[in-house]
Amino acid sequence: xxxxWQALVIALWVTVLLVGVALLGIARYVLPLLRQIxxxxxxxxxxxxxxxxxxxxxxxxxxDIEGRxxxxxxxxxxxxxFLSGGCAPCRVIASQLSSLRExxxxxxxxxxxxxxxxxxxxxxxxxxxxxxxxDMLSDLFATTSTPHxxxxxxxxxxxxxxxxxxxxxxxQMLEELRSRDASPAEDREPAIPIAT
Numbered sequence: 001x002x003x004x005w006q007a008l009v010i011a012l013w014v015t016v017l018l019v020g021v022a023l024l025g026i027a028r029y030v031l032p033l034l035r036q037i038x039x040x041x042x043x044x045x046x047x048x049x050x051x052x053x054x055x056x057x058x059x060x061x062x063x064d065i066e067g068r069x070x071x072x073x074x075x076x077x078x079x080x081x082f083l084s085g086g087c088a089p090c091r092v093i094a095s096q097l098s099s100l101r102e103x104x105x106x107x108x109x110x111x112x113x114x115x116x117x118x119x120x121x122x123x124x125x126x127x128x129x130x131x132x133x134x135d136m137l138s139d140l141f142a143t144t145s146t147p148h149x150x151x152x153x154x155x156x157x158x159x160x161x162x163x164x165x166x167x168x169x170x171x172q173m174l175e176e177l178r179s180r181d182a183s184p185a186e187d188r189e190p191a192i193p194i195a196t
Contacts (some may be wrong), residue, residue, distance in 0.1 A: 055158045057150075058140045065117050065129045075152045077110060077174050077181060081164070082110045082138060082148040085119030089165040090147050094120035096167035097127050103174050110137045151177040 010182040061071040083090040097104055109129045122129045122131045132138060139148060151173055159180045164170045 057152055057156050060140055062130050065131055066115055076107050076156055077154045078106050078109050078152055080150045082143050082146050083118035084146040086144045093147055093167055094122055099102055106174055149173055153181045
């Protein structure tokens with residue numbers, strides 16, 4: 001190796017070391033600041049997109065994928081879960097819905113197209129799957145991503161709005177719905193999204 005190449009390699013390593021030392025120096029000052037800010041950031045609540053808690057469920061009437069009528073009144077006391085076939089967390093949740101056993105009747109799935117229900121293997125699963133008629137239901141609930149869930153009280157009020165990524169988070173939502181729906185409306189605290 002020529003003397004010029006050796007000098008360039010040494011210069012490159014010196015530059016890498018200097019940049020590394022500079023980054024460590026910056027991290028030494030930034031990390032304590034981040035530790036101070038983290039509790040404040042955790043307390044900030046950002047409402048997820050979609051219909052917010054205390055909103056009434058919009059009136060709608062659609063058919064489920066078996067052709068049975070389903071309207072907004074049928075949603076009372078249930079969790080409406082928007083899923084899509086191209087979403088990895090949606091596929092995981094859909095594959096584990098049978099573990100809900102008797103609670104599965106409290107979950108209603110909305111898909112934009114029947115092909116999503118087939119891809120998620122929901123056809124014949126015992127879960128009520130709504131044909132979202134393209135984006136009609138998504139537009140009504142102002143949801144833009146999946147999985148997205150809304151808990152609806154027995155009086156038709158949305159109790160919470162969140163983004164579950166596991167079946168465990170769906171179970172939490174069902175428990176939250178059960179406990180919140182059992183309390184009188186005037187005693188309810190504002191809803192906090194369960195999963196964001």
